[in-house]
Amino acid sequence: MKVFFWNSRGAGGPSFMAAMKDFRKKHNSEIMVIAETRTSEANAIRQLRKLCLHDRCICNHPEGRAGDIWLCWTDKVPISEPLFISKQDIHVLVSEPNPDQWLLSGVYASPQYLRRILLWEEFQNITGEWSGPWMAVGDLNSITTSSEKCGGSRTFPSLASNEFKETIAQCNFLDLGFSGSNFTWTNSQFGGGYIAERLDRALANGD
Known part of the structure; x- marks a missing residue:
């Protein structure tokens, strides 16, 4: 089963949706977690x-927006009602x-x-409550080693x-690892002000 995470960084417009559609077609992703959409509920639907996917999607609803997280899946994937949303x-x-x-x-x-x-x-x-297989995927907004950061305070x-x-x-x-760039976020600055970090990741327990 393929789980796909996409951090739109607030770019929830047509170009983002087109790119996501192409990626889904290319990689046949069955579950998609999308973060930082920053869009209205009407536009999300x-x-x-x-x-x-509008009838197979869960969104959280922070501060009146359609949600900083969308969790979507294909009709082939049996997913429960959300156990918890924050x-x-x-x-x-x-x-x-x-x-x-x-x-x-x-996340x-x-x-x-x-x-x-x-x-x-x-x-x-x-x-303490769940003893089975568990995966957490998304923008964790944290790093674990100095190698996951470039620039800024050392x-x-x-x-x-x-x-x-x-x-x-x-x-x-x-940590399930990654391919591609060592960093998933930058502050889009140049020279001495440049900062890049690996904030997005997938974690899973041994099960």
């Missing part, structure tokens, strides 16, 4: 209808062809440190990175 994540159960179920968490972690702490606490609570390790790594350890998560 209109765009999803173009992908024939401003930073959506949790669902996915049923594979075999009897086992696994937990999928679509857009807050850029604000104190709000991210609430997310890490939530993840640690899930660990102070490392930071309190934020240490708490993120502690959460990964307590949840028994493994």
Whole structure:
């Protein structure tokens, strides 16, 4: 089963939807987690209808918008009603062809440190309640090593990175790795002001 994450970085317009449609066709993705759409509910439904996904999509609704997270799937994927939705994540159960179920968490972690702490606490609570396979995918807005950042302050390790790594350890998560650029976000500046970080990732437990 293929899970696809796309961070639109606020570019939720026609060009983004066209690119997503092409990617879905090329890679035959069955589950899609999309972050930072920053679009209205009416526009979200209109765009999803173009992908024939408007009736198989869960959005969170922070602060009156259609949602910083969309979790969409094809009609071939058995997905439960959301177990929990917050401003930073959506949790669902996915049923594979075999009897086992696994937990999928679509994440857009807050850029604000104190709000991210609430997310890490939530993840640690899930660990005590869920013992099966678990994947968390999205924009975690955190780094684990100095190699995941280029430019800006080089102070490392930071309190934020240490708490993120502690959460990964307590949840028994493994980083599923990546291909392509080492960095998934930049501040789009040049010269001495340039900063790039690896903020988007997929984590899964050993199951």
